[in-house]
Amino acid sequence: MKKEYICIACPVGCHLVLEEKSKDDIKVTGNRCSRGESYAREEYSEPKRTVTATCSADNGRIPVKTNRPILKEHIDSLLKEIYSINIDTLVERGDVIIKNYADTGVDVVATGSSAGKIKS
């Protein structure tokens, strides 16, 4: 099993090659530093992303994000869930919108406040 990645740990963008001979024998080549190796291993075993989107609210839309990266396989269903929500109360930046999504331990939090909520 061979997979290729471009490292995103820094702007150099090393072309990484990960080779799995067996479960215990995974080799990464092409990296110029150790960050490349761990990046490739994570992308291979459990690739995760931070998801950002917006929820509908009574007064415009509220931007939200996952409070930590979530496994890529969950992203599509998570987005569906986020888009289906309508927030009908005033929210503040940091408020949890979805708690522990699909038992992943990941929360979806508001990254902006309802209109009129921020000005003091």
Next chain:
Amino acid sequence: MKEYFFDCAVIGGGAAGMAAALEVEKSGFRAVIVERENTLGGILLQCIHNGFGLHEFKEELSGPEYAGNFSEMIYASGVKVFLESTVMEIGEAQGKIHELYCYSAVYGVFTVKAKSVILAMGCRERNRGNIGIPGTRPAGIMTAGLAQRLVNIDGYIPGKEIVIVGSGDIGLIMARRMTWSGCKVHAVIEIQPYPSGITRNIVQCLEDFSIPLYLSHIVSSINGKDRIESVDVTPLRDGIADEEKTFRIGCDTLLLSVGLVPENELSRKAGIRLNPQGSGPFVDSYLMTSRDGIFACGNVLHVHDLVDFVTKESRTAGANAVKYLKSALSARQYKVVSGSNVRYVVPQKFNFEDVSQFYLRSMIVKNDAQIEVKINNHLIKSVKQNHVQPSEMISVSLKKEELAKVTSVNDPELEISII
């Protein structure tokens, strides 16, 4: 006409304006921000994606969070804010007082009079006319930033079948955003042989969704009468369109991410000298423009790729405005020039008395590059850079001691090169 008096007037309430105003207010001077939208935050508010603030807040924030952190600081400080107010003109200074003419549906037409001014108006997107894409003029063509605004703030989707011109970061970010909004992104077309955006965005915004990136390709025609129906895409060979290899991609929407330009119409009308390379104002080592007491920072000075650097630069501008108000800007100014492979350096002057912070952009793509700083051919600093490319801004700072090596030179001129 109503008049308001301040020590320092900041034009624009985005990342740059907020950081600069806070710095001024902190020193006990009265600062005001004039912002045309109804919220502080500027373009950050529509950048709902992650990746801001690693330097500034040591964590990854979304645009609205980064903006929110600063606007809370602004409202907790004494900075006066005029929202929904557009500065239409920077008048001629009356003595040492600058006059800003502001228009607002809320406050009417009013003037802000201030001893110093900080320009923080940001930048705008280049558009179809600027790059001259031939073809018809149907609906469904817009800049990536406009689409970002429509999708992220209003929730409107301009179309379902998307092609993106330009692989700048906004274009890449929008490729992911449109995909996550239920659209199909068919291609990203880039004229250069390398991507204009950062690697992380290439990976997470294109490769994650298997969106093809066509390097060294141009959109050679836009087709469709009422609504855009397709684009013709032509590969470049040695910089020349290889027309026989033209192919067509169907789409109902074309997003343009073809570069940003500092928005200096106000500055230009105010008689401030601009740098034709990058079109920001010429500034001295204090980030002061050719007009006494008027400073510039953030994307209006030069287009940054990290908001954290905007914040840093704007604090410097704010701190220098304070020094100006205290009549403490006295160091003699010397010329800075762009050397080999450097498109521009900001600021365009330096002095021997302060720490100097330079921002520059490369004209080449290279691994293991060397940034060399010379004064009249004396090498005073050399910094290794793992990788340089035009889309990544480079920052170089010089300590007083480093400069002290060459104080005896006549007519010193500082040159920064990429080797």
Next chain:
Amino acid sequence: MKYDVAIIGAGVSGAAVARTLSRYNLKIALIDKEADVSFGTSKANSGIIHAGFHTGRKYLKSRLEIQGNLMFDELQRELGFPFRRCGVIVVAFEEEDLRHVQDLYRQGVDNGVIGIEICSRERILAVEPKLNPDVIGGLHAPNGGIIEPYRFVFSLVESARKNGVELHLNFRVKEAVRKSGYYEIIPERGQPVEAAYVINAAGIFADEISRIFRAESFKIIPRKGEEYLLDRMSPAFPNKVIFPVPSARSKGTLVIPTVEGTMMVGPTAVEIDDKEDTSTSSENLHMIFDFARRIVPSISQKDIITSFAGLRPALEGGDFYIDISEKAENFIQVAGIQSPGLTAAPAIGEYVKDLLKKLDCKLTEKKEYDPFIEKVIQMRDHTHFESDEIVRGNAVYGNIVCRCEKVSEGEIIEAVKRGHTTLDGVKFFTRTGMGRCQGGFCTYKAIRIIMRETGLTFDQVTKRGEGTEILKSHL
């Protein structure tokens, strides 16, 4: 709906005819297939009010050009559209050009062009300092000018409507049936219009309308002109409209200051087949700019804001064809109105009126006819102190929506009130989105104001009518 007169085509010719006829006791319909008036050839016009020396008096177009030119000052007083008699020049770079200039001068004098003069090198450079100093002389006609063509059409139509003309937009003529004493004009969609007299001012489609009415058979040859719009900050902005001497090799490129402060380079002239092909190409760009830089060296491609193309509705022979149809009863042809159609338009209105008289159409003047329309407020025209007064009176004029062209929310509301409900309509009426950012910042604001003022939903707002919606769906 029954009318005395139906005018097909709400471009500058149809609009001028409608306005001229609105002075009389007639029930008039002005018909156009587009979502707004001036959306055909008149939208992409160069905006030049020609001086009257380019062709001789044997042409109808020349006689109407001279007459039309003289009518613009009064029209501007009544209608308030942007217009300035900046003067036009023809520049000579070779001895041979000078001989051509002499011919144009004689023609101009013969046509009665006021103030026309031949210029030495010194004189022409004084008149237009932006010229290449290699110029050796030229012609100057101070009576030529510049105008915003669509604003001119908008104001003509507004005036006509104020005096009772009824406007039918999105009305694409499919069929015409001759009934006793009138035509029934049937659109592709919607209710037919009936009219005793019909005026064919359909521009590029005049031949098709003529065919539908079983009138004369002729062919309109669309001649495409590509034009480049340059930033108002361009250092090349000239005082005068600058013509090269037309040569056998090339028709040349004009350098045109617009009345609103931007400038244009162009147009090209290419005959094409497709009547809806207003695409632009890249092939001509370098040629046009090389040519233009020879005239004004400070012209730069860097200053291009946008390019666009328009189609001139040319007829073989090149003259206007304005006459009573010999085949279709009570049908007047206004066809082949290419350059100088904009200049001639007010005179075309009068000419058509006389033709109607010949057809025994009864023309009695309305007592209540009012030639004036209400002026619009444009914030860019006012000092800060005047603006202060305006905003005190109506706060929406303080909200600047388009920063490049200094257009306020109040102006957009006014445009919508006056019937311009598409994004392009609002743009051409107010200049919102016409500046250097080309709508990057103001488009969403304009959409929102249009929605609020018209009650349209987001997916009903269009660029220029059905099929050109801006937004497809909602998250």
